[in-house]
Amino acid sequence: MTNTLKIAPSILSADFARLGDEVKAIDAAGCDYIHIDVMDGHFVPNLTFGPPVIQCIRPCTDKVFDVHLMINPAQPHLEAYAKAGADIIAVHVEADAHLDRSLQMIRGFGKKAGVSLNPSTPESSIEYVLDKLDQILVMTVNPGFGGQSFIESQVEKIRRIRAMIGDRPIDLQVDGGINTGTIKAVTDAGANVIVAGSAVFKGDDYAATIGALRAAAGA
Ligand code: DX5
Ligand code: ZN
Numbered sequence: 043m044t045n046t047l048k049i050a051p052s053i054l055s056a057d058f059a060r061l062g063d064e065v066k067a068i069d070a071a072g073c074d075y076i077h078i079d080v081m082d083g084h085f086v087p088n089l090t091f092g093p094p095v096i097q098c099i100r101p102c103t104d105k106v107f108d109v110h111l112m113i114n115p116a117q118p119h120l121e122a123y124a125k126a127g128a129d130i131i132a133v134h135v136e137a138d139a140h141l142d143r144s145l146q147m148i149r150g151f152g153k154k155a156g157v158s159l160n161p162s163t164p165e166s167s168i169e170y171v172l173d174k175l176d177q178i179l180v181m182t183v184n185p186g187f188g189g190q191s192f193i194e195s196q197v198e199k200i201r202r203i204r205a206m207i208g209d210r211p212i213d214l215q216v217d218g219g220i221n222t223g224t225i226k227a228v229t230d231a232g233a234n235v236i237v238a239g240s241a242v243f244k245g246d247d248y249a250a251t252i253g254a255l256r257a258a259a260g261a
Pocket of ligand 2 (some may be wrong): 052078079237
């Protein structure tokens with residue numbers, strides 16, 4: 043499954059006043075995952091929501107809840123996100139000191155374990171935890187806000203991580219500044235799970251945008 047293209051709209055760019063309906067709409071529009079950005083106003087400058095909101099939208103869809111934790115510390119909160127309905131939980135390399143333990147904890151809660159790397163963080167930071175990972179998230183913007191510009195230097199990192207993954211069953215995800223103009227560079231480099239926030243939610247026809255992203259990736 044690791045080479046199947048998956049589109050994961052980020053609800054960071056959704057209308058929060060109608061969050062449940064927005065989740066249902068991207069589900070109906072044919073997304074693969076629901077990407078859920080959790081921010082703490084400390085690890086990143088912005089603040090979003092936590093487990094209670096995730097629990098409220100869980101009944102709105104059967105799609106995979108892909109939870110991206112931009113919080114420090116994350117470790118004390120992992121169980122709460124697992125219980126709230128996350129399917130994949132990603133922590134940042136740059137957050138808690140003990141990444142290996144966080145990944146073991148996530149799998150211990152029966153969830154898929156992900157790790158996210160800021161643009162300035164080298165791929166060597168995850169070399170010794172590869173066998174504890176289900177998904178690797180390469181940030182193609184500095185995390186904190188939707189609608190930022192894609193950082194080109196990350197294409198080479200994506201290529202290197204795809205080579206590091208080898209034949210392991212690990213998905214390679216990208217997040218930040220992805221639209222029909224940037225998606226092909228990242229899928230060509232080896233990414234197969236694509237987060238798109240503003241690109242999906244800025245228009246009215248979510249299905250058309252998701253289709254356009256798949257077409258631009260050559261899927
Ligand atoms: C950024 C978040 C992203 C964000 C992407 O910190 O992790 O998921 O929503 O938004 P776009 O696609 O608008 O760059
Ligand atoms: Zn994200």
